[in-house]
Amino acid sequence: MKQQSTSLAVGAALPTVMRTITQQKIDAYALASGDGNPLHTDPAFAANTQFGGTIAHGMLLLGYVSEMMTAAFGEDWLTGGRLKVRFRATARPGDTLTSAGTVTSVEGGKTVCAIECRNESGEVLVSGQAEVSRS
Amino acid sequence: MTTLAALEKGHEFPPASFDLSEEWVDAYVAAVEDEAIGALDGGFVPPMAVAALAIRALLENASLPPGTLHIGQELAFTAPVRRGETLTVAARIASRGKRAGWALIAVELRVAGDDGTVMTGRVTLSFPAAEGTAV
Numbered sequence: 001m002k003q004q005s006t007s008l009a010v011g012a013a014l015p016t017v018m019r020t021i022t023q024q025k026i027d028a029y030a031l032a033s034g035d036g037n038p039l040h041t042d043p044a045f046a047a048n049t050q051f052g053g054t055i056a057h058g059m060l061l062l063g064y065v066s067e068m069m070t071a072a073f074g075e076d077w078l079t080g081g082r083l084k085v086r087f088r089a090t091a092r093p094g095d096t097l098t099s100a101g102t103v104t105s106v107e108g109g110k111t112v113c114a115i116e117c118r119n120e121s122g123e124v125l126v127s128g129q130a131e132v133s134r135s
Numbered sequence: 136m137t138t139l140a141a142l143e144k145g146h147e148f149p150p151a152s153f154d155l156s157e158e159w160v161d162a163y164v165a166a167v168e169d170e171a172i173g174a175l176d177g178g179f180v181p182p183m184a185v186a187a188l189a190i191r192a193l194l195e196n197a198s199l200p201p202g203t204l205h206i207g208q209e210l211a212f213t214a215p216v217r218r219g220e221t222l223t224v225a226a227r228i229a230s231r232g233k234r235a236g237w238a239l240i241a242v243e244l245r246v247a248g249d250d251g252t253v254m255t256g257r258v259t260l261s262f263p264a265a266e267g268t269a270v
Contacts, residue, residue, distance in 0.1 A: 019168060028166040032159070034191040037199065049202070058205040059187050063167030066183040070171035078175075078182055078215040086207050 007106070014072045014101035014113060017064045021056050023093045029060045055090040061117050061126050064099045072101070073111070073132045080135055085115070085128030096120040101130065109134045139193075139240060140200040140262065148226040151192035155180055155220050163187065178219075182212040185222065185254045189244040192224040193258075200262040206239075207259035214253045223247050229257065238264040 008014075019025075023043070030036050035057055038045040046054040062085065069077045091097055101115035110133050117126040163184045164172060172181045186208075216222065225245045232239040239261050246254040 025166065025168075028162075032162045032166040033187040035187075035194060037203075058208070059183065059190065060167060062186070062208065063169060063181065063183045066181055067167070067169045067171045070169070070175070070181070075175060075177075075179070075215060078179055078212055081182060081212040082210065084207075084209045087205055 008103045010103050012103045014068050017068045017099040019064050020096045021091050021093050026056050029057055058087045068099045076132050076134050080133035082131040085126050089123055089125045136198045139197045144228050144231045146228045148196045151224045153188045153222050160218050178217045180216040186210055189224045189246050203262040206261050210256040212254050216253050220248050233264050237261045
């Protein structure tokens with residue numbers, strides 16, 4: 001049986017996902033994703049870049065956003081989800097990130113959400129729009 | 136290995152296939168700490184894992200120039216993906232540009248399973264534009 005979420009009305013908040021970034025988590029993502037860019041995994045290398053230290057993969061942050069969407073929309077996210085985001089700032093080891101979203105429209109079986117991921121200082125690291133078509 | 140900086144608009148990457156083994160999916164889910172996907176019955180793979188694989192296909196065929204930043208991502212999920220499936224990734228350089236000393240490159244992705252397309256996407260990358268960089 002297909003697992004779907006209940007309908008969310010305009011203005012409804014999606015369930016937030018909070019995660020703390022560590023170098024161990026970045027390394028685990030690098031291993032799983034095959035993206036071993038030293039900017040993510042080599043503190044000595046990263047220290048000499050414009051970032052001054054390692055940063056998390058953008059796709060790791062989108063993993064948190066996707067978890068939020070799965071929690072909110074269930075299988076519909078897997079079968080009819082769309083995401084369009086910009087990476088606006090970087091996440092570093094020690095940062096605590098919160099992924100959040102708000103429903104901005106519900107029309108014709110399509111739910112549109114404004115989504116973002118912020119660090120503990122409130123800085124927006126990822127922002128954009130997610131859509132889910134209900135099947 | 137060819138660097139992304141040397142590839143022209145329209146370049147098509149060789150198709151790459153990936154097996155979504157239980158071990159790999161477990162490693163990915165652990166790395167992104169996705170607690171929502173396991174709540175769905177059906178052995179589903181997080182959709183962002185499919186995106187990560189698609190990007191891995193890029194990295195296996197072209198190295199990223201030093202200082203490359205992932206600045207944008209668009210994704211559309213069209214069918215659920217389950218553990219054990221084999222996926223094929225096709226990718227092409229959709230556009231190239233240059234702004235304020237930085238090269239901008241967009242790569243279109245299409246991921247297919249046995250029954251057709253499961254995900255399409257577009258990744259936007261930026262890196263310092265060196266002399267001779269194809270634009």
